[in-house]
Amino acid sequence: MREREHETPHGETPYSPTSLLRALTADPYGVDTLRKDEHPAAEAAPPDNRIMRGVTLLLALALGFAVAVSVLDLRHEAGAQDSPRDLLEQEVLETRTEAEQLEQRQAELEGQIADAQGVILDSTDAGASDQLVSYERAGGGVALSGPGTVLELEDSAPLPSSPGGGAGTVNRVTDGDLQIAVNGLWAAGAEAVAINGQRITATTAIRTAGSAVLVDFRPLSPPYRITALGSSEQLRTSVLKAETGDYLTEISTRYGIRMSWEDGEELTVPARAVGTLREASVLDDETQGAPDTPPTPSSTQPSTAGSGAEEETP
Template sequence: MADQVTGAPPRELPDHVTTPLLTLITARSMDEDYAHVAQKRAAAGDTRAQTTHPHWASLVAIATLGVLAAVVAVQTDRQAEVNELSRAALVEQINSRRDDLRGLQGEVATLASSNQALAANSTLVQERLDDIATRVRRAELNTGYAAVHGPGVRITVDNRPGVDVDSEIRDEDLAVLVDGLFEAGAEAVAINDQRINALGGIRNTNRAIHVNGRPVNPPYVVSAIGDNRTLQARLLQTTEGQEWFALVNGLDFDYSAEDVDDIRLPAAPERPLRDVIELNADPDGVPEGEGSAP
């Protein structure tokens, strides 16, 4: 306060006030250590100079460190060049692989599009094949070239014992019964497991009856697949059915019929087609409207 009143210059503060606390503590600690060491040496009579010179081993170590630093610097420069070359090579490989990847992605897209087109076409072809297979199965059923089963009627007819030849069952008698069954609604008919179809037939050879060219013997079992609730009744209503029952009563055939829940009929034997002509063709095989003058 007196300095401020009189205008005298401010006094400088001592070092222990202006020095940072951490620096002051470190310096004092080191000074005290040096002083303690010096006192020990003086007590022991050590008169060696307090100043020391660098030891030759320190010089060697410093030189070695310098050499190692130079080697490290050279290796660092070389490694930098190698790293730069490696980086450039990696970038080139990445760009090349990126181009290859684009090409492969384009091929994948093309193949995927082609696969979709093939799948759609395959589905269409499969639908056509399924439709054709259905039509073939239907045609085989209608023509008798496929085995079938279902409810129906089984009729057994035989000659009475001791009848003469003129009173025996003949091929035309069985043909009347088969025609009546088809007209009554039968879907498939067989005689003694010989399936009746358009290419088959019932023929007499002397006293033997042949169905599809194969001999059959009495009793004759006529199996017909159809609605067994109405088939026998509808047979009586047909012209052929009435004719058949007239033969049964007139020639005294042994006749029996039963409704069956499941009848199995084999397929008709296949026969090769011969001399087939279209329905709208003339006898020469040329369809109508072709080869004629307008």
């Protein structure tokens, strides 16, 4: 048995558990250092040669490859199946498709109702159906097509910012801008007006909520395409010569609002949204024959706030 040639100040071996704690408070100059051949684990250490280095390198590469494959598999599964963004986008697409199908079905049912209504009116009064169509045309209840012009208003491009800063400010089209433009087109003689597919009538509300512009409580996004039916040259010339033209020119030059005109021969404005039929009943003979008691309408139509086109009517 080999004798211990080097001991700590308290008699422990250099690698005993208590010697480590005592060495923290002992004088470091009073402890002899160990030589390499006296290390307790020197005989158990593996040999340091090329073969062992190669084996260690191969094991490290295999372990890294296994870890990389596992991470990629986890990311792929999480991105393809469990991503909240992908699930939300899929739900939005499905809801949009379902809404389009319901709108198409609604249009078909409204056409059937209109045909049945025309048959009933013609059976009671020969000119009642044509009179109703003229009223609906004046009130925006039917879609119209014909020549006209399209006034497009779009938010400004990002304005220059200070050096080193982010994107500049963007001046946006407001509900007041759209109200003035619509009123100008009515005053110029437009027969029908629509903004991004939303029909404008005397009771249409053009308002803003946050950063979104609402037309009859439907949010629209820029660019705002204002379609007006009528003589394109007359509409454009009349608007630009009036106060509306001065206002549009000012917001374009001062705030960078982009404005453009586009004429067309086959423009279409849709019909306005009609009220929802809640309840209907057949009138008896006595009620139909009473001249002083007008029938009470059994359909309700949502009311709207004042609009930007309230001073001008088609």
